[in-house]
Amino acid sequence: MSEQSFHDPVRHLQYLRQSLSQDNESIGFFISAGCPLSVKMPAGEWPLIPDVKKLTLHISEKLASDESFTKLLSVLKVADKNCENIEEILSYLRLMHSVSKGGDVRGMNEKELENLEKQICKIIVDKINVALPDEETPYHRLCNWIRSIDRKTAIEIFTTNYDLLLEQSLEDNEVPYFDGFVGSRRSFFDLRALEDNLIPSHWTRLWKIHGSISWYQEQNNSQNKVYRSSEIKSDASHLIYPSHLKYDESRKMPYLALIDQLNRFLRKKSSVLIFCGYSFNDGHLNDTIMNALKSNPTAMALGLMFGDYYDENGKESYSEAYKLAKKQHNLNIWTNDHAIIGTNFGTWKKLKNNEDSDTYNDFIKFFDSDIEGSEHKKKVLKMPLGDFNNFTQYLKKIIGTTKDISND
Numbered sequence: 001m002s003e004q005s006f007h008d009p010v011r012h013l014q015y016l017r018q019s020l021s022q023d024n025e026s027i028g029f030f031i032s033a034g035c036p037l038s039v040k041m042p043a044g045e046w047p048l049i050p051d052v053k054k055l056t057l058h059i060s061e062k063l064a065s066d067e068s069f070t071k072l073l074s075v076l077k078v079a080d081k082n083c084e085n086i087e088e089i090l091s092y093l094r095l096m097h098s099v100s101k102g103g104d105v106r107g108m109n110e111k112e113l114e115n116l117e118k119q120i121c122k123i124i125v126d127k128i129n130v131a132l133p134d135e136e137t138p139y140h141r142l143c144n145w146i147r148s149i150d151r152k153t154a155i156e157i158f159t160t161n162y163d164l165l166l167e168q169s170l171e172d173n174e175v176p177y178f179d180g181f182v183g184s185r186r187s188f189f190d191l192r193a194l195e196d197n198l199i200p201s202h203w204t205r206l207w208k209i210h211g212s213i214s215w216y217q218e219q220n221n222s223q224n225k226v227y228r229s230s231e232i233k234s235d236a237s238h239l240i241y242p243s244h245l246k247y248d249e250s251r252k253m254p255y256l257a258l259i260d261q262l263n264r265f266l267r268k269k270s271s272v273l274i275f276c277g278y279s280f281n282d283g284h285l286n287d288t289i290m291n292a293l294k295s296n297p298t299a300m301a302l303g304l305m306f307g308d309y310y311d312e313n314g315k316e317s318y319s320e321a322y323k324l325a326k327k328q329h330n331l332n333i334w335t336n337d338h339a340i341i342g343t344n345f346g347t348w349k350k351l352k353n354n355e356d357s358d359t360y361n362d363f364i365k366f367f368d369s370d371i372e373g374s375e376h377k378k379k380v381l382k383m384p385l386g387d388f389n390n391f392t393q394y395l396k397k398i399i400g401t402t403k404d405i406s407n408d
């Protein structure tokens with residue numbers, strides 16, 4: 001693709017800081033699967049939580065000798081499903097289970113499918129039930145930034161992750177938050193508090209769109225109810241992972257209520273939502289995001305993508321994100337070396353008249369010049385905020401300046 005334009009990083013970092021300083025506007029963060037990979041760990045212990053592909057491999061190794069799992073993989077291959085994506089595996093398994101009452105499905109009966117789902121969920125819970133190694137992590141920096149500003153409108157955090165890293169970092173920083181559940185013994189989902197916004201304004205909102213390892217389902221008075229536990233129950237019916245079943249449940253189930261909350265947030269005037277670690281490969285979430293952005297031109301969504309615009313084979317690293325951003329003016333995508341801003345694709349390029357500015361000196365640490373090709377010695381400006389660690393360093397840098405800006 002020929003590069004017809006460029007984007008000035010100083011100008012856009014300044015605009016981002018200005019947007020984050022608005023204490024009476026809706027500001028949110030969308031934390032997804034790539035973020036745990038940014039947590040620095042001792043040698044040999046990284047990553048804290050593996051990505052979907054490696055998590056799937058871990059499960060496959062644990063269940064390698066399980067006849068039911070082997071049978072399920074065969075069924076998935078025939079159905080042309082992705083056997084390297086545990087979310088797709090579980091969704092298809094749950095689909096089979098939902099129609100298995102009274103007979104076998106693809107040679108597997110209801111009890112066999114139910115036991116297999118529990119086994120998979122137990123392995124996942126054991127793998128991702130981990131704690132952040134210290135209080136200097138990117139998660140802690142995000143929560144410290146949230147705590148640093150006395151806001152009139154609460155920060156909202158949306159996440160597709162089902163670990164408890166955000167809860168840990170919020171509590172370590174003593175940031176009060178509301179996740180939709182109330183009560184202490186067996187916390188239940190309070191739909192009215194969410195939909196009517198009956199929550200203290202200084203409480204951060206934490207919306208776990210794809211569930212959590214601390215959520216489970218129980219039957220109460222012949223109805224399936226969702227609860228949150230303070231202790232992880234290894235043998236519980238965990239509510240984790242995107243699945244077609246979430247679309248079929250009552251609107252009182254958290255999934256649809258939280259999707260509605262994402263939609264409501266993006267439809268608020270001048271709302272800002274920053275995506276970290278999200279690859280834009282979830283079609284249903286993308287539909288919600290794009291429909292809200294189309295209906296509200298004052299909203300702004302910013303996708304901070306890890307790595308370069310193209311991968312090592314010259315292919316687009318996040319083709320779905322790029323396609324969406326090139327059609328929708330208020331979805332901007334930043335990669336290390338290129339950006340799509342206002343539907344315009346271009347490289348990062350510093351303007352000379354900005355190099356002596358205070359903003360440039362404040363943010364110079366976020367610029368990284370690489371040498372592209374040893375023959376031509378071409379310098380390529382990079383701004384790697386797609387690394388969640390770098391982005392939260394940026395938030396740490398602007399603590400103390402956002403309040404001054406908001407009072408200008």
